[in-house]
Amino acid sequence: MQRQSATQTMVRMLFLCLVFSCSLASAGGNENGDQDQVARDMIRVLNAYVVYKMGQYESAFEQYLELAEEGSRQGMLNVANMYAQGQGVEQNQEKAFQWYLRAADSGDSISMVEVAMAYEEGRGTVLDKNEALRWYRRAAEAGNSDARWRLGKSLYDEGRMAEGLCLIRLAAVDGGQPSAQQFLSALGPGTGPENKLPRSRCLPSGS
DSSP states (O other): OHHHHHHHHHHHHHHHHHHHHHHHHHHTOGGGHHHHHHHHHHHHHHHHHHHHHTTOHHHHHHHHHHHHHTTOHHHHHHHHHHHHHTSSSOOOHHHHHHHHHHHHHTTOHHHHHHHHHHHHHTSSSOOOHHHHHHHHHHHHHTTOHHHHHHHHHHHHHTTOHHHHHHHHHHHHHHSOOHHHHHHHHHHOTTSSGGGOOOGGGTSOSOO
16 A cells, blocks of 8 residues: 555656646647647556556556557557557457557657567567568667667677677667677677767668
């Protein structure tokens, strides 16, 4: 009960901060209409998250689905996650993939990685290594450190060691990606993050 009470207190504080932000945006006039809508959407996402953390998965799913259908990236990602895990809805990897893909197409880099992994594993879609690499690359270009690690490791294993190490270093330095850091440490001196190459050399244009 104490943990739940502390969580509820924190959520109330976050909620009040968001309400205050929303009020400021509204006070600014019509030019801040977009900011006002963003603040309202954040409040709705937070509310869905609170419901989810309370274990009310069906209600959380409904709230996330409503947001997703309105174009919210967070809504799409969470709907996909809940389909994938079977929380609040019957588990369905195909529907999970479809929502990950929609979120990825809207620019969400976490969803891009999920799409890549789905293609890599044939989970909810066809097995397609080339598509997996394409999505890892797209997520890497968006700055996702997990994608940089996965793409870098794939290139390294293919024998494209310079390109692979460059991406792995980016993942380790910029994103603090644990697997990338451990990989570089295992390689020994001269391959660590301190020897990072220019960014322009890290993202290959071809597969």
